[in-house]
Amino acid sequence: MKTRILSLLFALLLLISASALADGSRAVIANCKEYVTLRKSASSNAKSEIRMPLGEQVTVLEKKNGWAKVQYFDRTGYVPEKYLTPWQETAYTPRKSVSGHPVYCGNYGTAKHIEGRTVVVAIFADDATTSWNFNREADQHTRLRNRFNLSVACTWLTEQARRYRPNPGGFVWDWREHGDLYYTHAFTEDIVHGFGNPSINTAFNSYIHENIPTKKLLDTYNADNIIYMLYLNAPNSQDYRSWTNAVLYSEVPADKYVPEVCVIVPYGRGRENNPAVLAHEMLHCFGAYDLYETNPSSPIPQKYVNYLLNHKPNDLMNHCYFSAFDIVTVEFSEVDAYYVGLTDTCAAVKKWGLGPTIFQKHPANN
Ligand SMILES: [Zn+2]
Numbered sequence: 001m002k003t004r005i006l007s008l009l010f011a012l013l014l015l016i017s018a019s020a021l022a023d024g025s026r027a028v029i030a031n032c033k034e035y036v037t038l039r040k041s042a043s044s045n046a047k048s049e050i051r052m053p054l055g056e057q058v059t060v061l062e063k064k065n066g067w068a069k070v071q072y073f074d075r076t077g078y079v080p081e082k083y084l085t086p087w088q089e090t091a092y093t094p095r096k097s098v099s100g101h102p103v104y105c106g107n108y109g110t111a112k113h114i115e116g117r118t119v120v121v122a123i124f125a126d127d128a129t130t131s132w133n134f135n136r137e138a139d140q141h142t143r144l145r146n147r148f149n150l151s152v153a154c155t156w157l158t159e160q161a162r163r164y165r166p167n168p169g170g171f172v173w174d175w176r177e178h179g180d181l182y183y184t185h186a187f188t189e190d191i192v193h194g195f196g197n198p199s200i201n202t203a204f205n206s207y208i209h210e211n212i213p214t215k216k217l218l219d220t221y222n223a224d225n226i227i228y229m230l231y232l233n234a235p236n237s238q239d240y241r242s243w244t245n246a247v248l249y250s251e252v253p254a255d256k257y258v259p260e261v262c263v264i265v266p267y268g269r270g271r272e273n274n275p276a277v278l279a280h281e282m283l284h285c286f287g288a289y290d291l292y293e294t295n296p297s298s299p300i301p302q303k304y305v306n307y308l309l310n311h312k313p314n315d316l317m318n319h320c321y322f323s324a325f326d327i328v329t330v331e332f333s334e335v336d337a338y339y340v341g342l343t344d345t346c347a348a349v350k351k352w353g354l355g356p357t358i359f360q361k362h363p364a365n366n
Pocket of ligand 1 (some may be wrong): 289
């Protein structure tokens with residue numbers, strides 16, 4: 001009897017040590033509402049380094065007296081161990097079988113349902129007027145900054161989807177972990193000034209079709225969606241801003257494959273980019289419209305834009321440049337949830353006469 005209790009105890013101990021946070025292992029920020037503060041030393045009074053959002057990954061370096069020393073991107077610091085849980089690969093079942101990729105559908109572009117799993121491909125591109133030189137420390141810093149912003153944006157978008165769906169697929173985005181998600185290319189076109197220019201779309205399409213094995217990536221990562229993030233090294237100037245080549249504002253034949261590309265520059269309106277800028281651009285791929293302006297092919301009426309301009313809601317699709325640098329502090333509103341297909345209706349639809357979502361416009365392949 002005694003040996004049985006002892007062996008049971010031993011088994012329990014093994015279980016406990018297996019789930020503990022080993023030095024050098026990956027862990028996830030947990031047990032908090034929105035974020036945990038990374039601190040300079042192991043004390044809750046110590047100076048704060050940065051906020052780490054719920055769901056973000058860190059590397060555990062060492063543990064002492066209930067605190068863990070962790071690495072988060074280029075920062076190291078301390079966090080109470082109770083806010084960490086061991087990292088685990090999550091199983092995910094795609095909405096449709098990967099043999100008939102739902103993303104090969106023009107109506108929705110390459111990213112359809114935000115609750116699906118999304119592969120994010122990074123393309124660090126030169127164009128006619130801008131270029132990268134990763135021997136320069138400044139360019140390495142900008143690339144790291146893009147990786148940090150993307151990480152926070154993907155975590156935040158997954159959390160928003162989780163408010164409406166129990167098991168969102170999340171994002172596979174980390175090009176350092178997955179080398180097949182990282183590309184460099186020199187375009188001859190003037191992409192940085194190319195917003196709305198059809199020849200830029202042609203350049204994107206032919207580069208992606210010829211160089212990126214989209215179907216293989218979707219199979220490898222068991223994913224439903226794919227978004228291509230094209231990072232340009234544009235200087236800090238009012239001339240440049242990030243934009244997205246989503247299918248939202250144009251009609252595309254249902255059987256045509258149209259890559260959805262977010263063009264990301266390091267600054268917007270004179271400020272260094274923050275994660276909200278990336279989340280805003282990525283949401284366009286899933287069906288969300290700009291709320292700060294309208295145009296003839298947008299379902300957002302001018303009177304609603306005017307209302308928002310006067311009331312300045314903290315809506316991600318209304319503004320995102322003034323979000324905090326270390327966390328997404330803007331809101332994913334009921335209007336955004338409606339346009340990305342997470343809800344069937346919302347209060348503003350009737351009140352302001354909002355037009356149909358992309359899913360309502362093209363129900364056939366929904
Ligand atoms: Zn936008």
